[in-house]
Amino acid sequence: METKKELSYFRLKLENHLGEHFPEMLSDNQFITARADDALTTYL
Numbered sequence: 001m002e003t004k005k006e007l008s009y010f011r012l013k014l015e016n017h018l019g020e021h022f023p024e025m026l027s028d029n030q031f032i033t034a035r036a037d038d039a040l041t042t043y044l
């Protein structure tokens with residue numbers, strides 16, 4: 001069974017910020033996932 005990847009507000013905001021200011025970091029999925037998860041747990 002396939003699961004759809006959940007859209008994360010924090011991940012989208014981080015990717016947008018990185019794209020504007022640190023485009024070389026956009027390919028670092030491990031970093032993005034970790035930071036988005038940290039933001040989610042902080043604000044919930």
